[in-house]
Amino acid sequence: MINFTQLVLASHNAGKLKELQAMLGDSVQLRSIGEFSQVEPEETGLSFVENAILKARNAARISGLPALADDSGLAVDFLGGAPGIYSARYADGKGDAANNAKLLDVLKDVPEAERGAQFVCVLALVRHAEDPLPILCEGLWHGRILNEASGEHGFGYDPLFWVPERDCSSAELSPGDKNQISHRARAMDLLRQRLGLK
Ligand SMILES: O=c1nc[nH]c2c1ncn2[C@H]1C[C@H](O)[C@@H](COP(=O)(O)OP(=O)(O)OP(=O)(O)O)O1
Numbered sequence: 110m111i112n113f114t115q116l117v118l119a120s121h122n123a124g125k126l127k128e129l130q131a132m133l134g135d136s137v138q139l140r141s142i143g144e145f146s147q148v149e150p151e152e153t154g155l156s157f158v159e160n161a162i163l164k165a166r167n168a169a170r171i172s173g174l175p176a177l178a179d180d181s182g183l184a185v186d187f188l189g190g191a192p193g194i195y196s197a198r199y200a201d202g203k204g205d206a207a208n209n210a211k212l213l214d215v216l217k218d219v220p221e222a223e224r225g226a227q228f229v230c231v232l233a234l235v236r237h238a239e240d241p242l243p244i245l246c247e248g249l250w251h252g253r254i255l256n257e258a259s260g261e262h263g264f265g266y267d268p269l270f271w272v273p274e275r276d277c278s279s280a281e282l283s284p285g286d287k288n289q290i291s292h293r294a295r296a297m298d299l300l301r302q303r304l305g306l307k
């Protein structure tokens with residue numbers, strides 16, 4: 110069993126760091142790749158898995174530490190799974206508010222029954238940059254896209270994502286509640302099992 114006490118998180122997204130560190134607890138310290146480099150790798154893969162591995166390898170190479178990457182996004186049924194791996198770049202890199210505005214606009218005449226969507230999270234863990242056997246864990250979270258933003262917590266598309274099991278938006282959940290049930294929580298649960306942390 111590999112014993113990780115320090116991992117570099119291959120992400121420049123502060124929301125992910127907060128959530129993943131809260132899920133891991135004190136046994137593993139996540140260090141942000143921002144401590145080592147501000148340069149973000151180009152996400153050239155065609156799948157969440159490819160982009161997660163690419164980001165993890167890049168962070169391991171730069172930091173010299175084992176690296177965890179999170180590639181995630183929102184797959185909207187009506188849009189055939191878009192924006193998917195392009196979720197962060199949906200409004201051409203203009204950020205979360207612009208991404209959300211674009212999604213609301215694209216779906217503006219779509220009825221509730223056709224607004225189903227999933228958050229997707231793939232976690233990739235590599236022991237070093239050339240690791241031939243990355244650990245991969247996936248989590249999905251089913252919900253639907255609201256007609257307007259609601260809630261202040263979380264990040265990204267959280268204000269637009271209706272969570273049926275809680276009858277509120279993902280941004281209306283407390284951070285602790287979101288971390289129990291989200292796509293990221295499900296992927297992290299599998300990762301902890303794989304690492305023997307539970
Ligand atoms: O729990 C979530 N709640 C709301 N939105 C979320 C969530 N999880 C992913 N998302 C959205 C944010 C971003 O639009 C895209 C991830 O894109 P993704 O490339 O994986 O992350 P990123 O560019 O923000 O940071 P980085 O690549 O440095 O890890 O999906």
Ligand SMILES: [Mg+2]
Nearest residue numbers: 149152180197
């Ligand atoms: Mg990204």
